[in-house]
Amino acid sequence: MLLSTYKRVIELFENGNGYRSAAELKEQKITTVQIKELVSEGIVERVSHGFYWLIDKENGKPENYQLIEACMVNPRSVICADSACYFHGLIDKAPEKLSVATLKTDRSRMQLNFPVKRHYYSNLAFDEDMEVVETPYGDIRVYDIERSVCDCIRFREDIGEDMLNIIVENFLKLKSDKMDRLLAYADAMRVGKIVRNKLGQNEK
Numbered sequence: 001m002l003l004s005t006y007k008r009v010i011e012l013f014e015n016g017n018g019y020r021s022a023a024e025l026k027e028q029k030i031t032t033v034q035i036k037e038l039v040s041e042g043i044v045e046r047v048s049h050g051f052y053w054l055i056d057k058e059n060g061k062p063e064n065y066q067l068i069e070a071c072m073v074n075p076r077s078v079i080c081a082d083s084a085c086y087f088h089g090l091i092d093k094a095p096e097k098l099s100v101a102t103l104k105t106d107r108s109r110m111q112l113n114f115p116v117k118r119h120y121y122s123n124l125a126f127d128e129d130m131e132v133v134e135t136p137y138g139d140i141r142v143y144d145i146e147r148s149v150c151d152c153i154r155f156r157e158d159i160g161e162d163m164l165n166i167i168v169e170n171f172l173k174l175k176s177d178k179m180d181r182l183l184a185y186a187d188a189m190r191v192g193k194i195v196r197n198k199l200g201q202n203e204k
Contacts, residue, residue, distance in 0.1 A: 005030075009038065013054035017136045018062075019072065022050040048073045048112050066098050066114055067140045074108045077101065078130055078141045080119055082159050082167065084148035087140075090170045091163070099155075101126070101143070119155065125188060129181075145171070146182040153186075153195050168198055 009030055013020050025035060035052065038044040045053045047069050053061070062068065067079050067087065079087060080101040086094050097117040100110065104120045129147040133140040143151065149171045156164050176182070179199075186195035 005034065009034070010043075010054065013044070013052075018054045018056060019047070019137055020052055020054075022052070025052070045113070049109060062135065062137050064135070064140060065137075066094075066112075067142065068135060068138050069112055070098055070100050070110065070116065071141050072138045073112060074100075074102065074106070074110050076103065076106055076108070077110070078126075078143055080143050081148060081151040081155050082163060084142050085145070085152060085167050085171075087142055088145040088148060090145070090149070090167050095159075095163075101151075117158065119151070125185065129185065144178075145174075146176055146178045147185055150182050150186050150189070150191075150195055153198050154189060154191050164198075172199065 008028070009025070012025065012028055012030070016024070022032075022035065035044065039046050039052075043055060045055050047053050051069070051073055053069075064087065067083070070077055070079065078101040079099070081099040082091065082095045083099040085091055097115040098112075099117050099119060101119050101121050102108070102110075103126055104122060106120075110116050110118065129144045131142055131144055133142060142148075149167060152159055152164055152167050159167075182199075183192060183195065186192040
């Protein structure tokens with residue numbers, strides 16, 4: 001690769017805060033062969049099909065990079081359940097697998113460099129209670145804390161009882177003023193009784 005081409009590619013990545021899609025690189029006349037060369041030389045990392053990261057050995061990747069990359073690779077996905085609870089500070093350690101919500105009809109590939117657990121949702125209230133958090137590297141779409149706790153109870157078999165107990169205990173300490181909305185969501189998902197029992201709420 002010519003030095004001038006190499007410098008141009010590095011500049012493109014730096015102007016994109018380290019991330020670029022294959023489509024963006026192609027628009028700038030960067031060939032697939034040149035991208036593969038950068039990957040093989042350890043200069044660029046292939047994040048997923050069609051997405052790349054300029055490796056920064058000094059500073060590493062941005063905070064919450066897994067959430068950023070998942071939302072980048074699939075713009076319709078939403079961070080959910082235990083991963084959303086980690087983002088909201090209810091647990092101190094990131095789950096081993098990133099929990100991501102997608103519609104049942106969404107068959108987009110999400111092959112990333114870390115484990116992903118996909119939870120398939122119906123159209124019912126899929127976009128409700130979703131927050132969009134802007135970062136210099138891309139937006140993070142994540143469910144709010146109340147819905148995330150409810151989803152953890154729904155997916156309790158995947159998450160595990162010990163982790164769920166920590167999440168619920170820390171959530172109750174917050175004394176949320178949105179409990180009614182959480183229970184309404186639980187009722188819509190037909191797990192209202194289970195959620196009320198777990199949260200110590202009286203049946204309505």
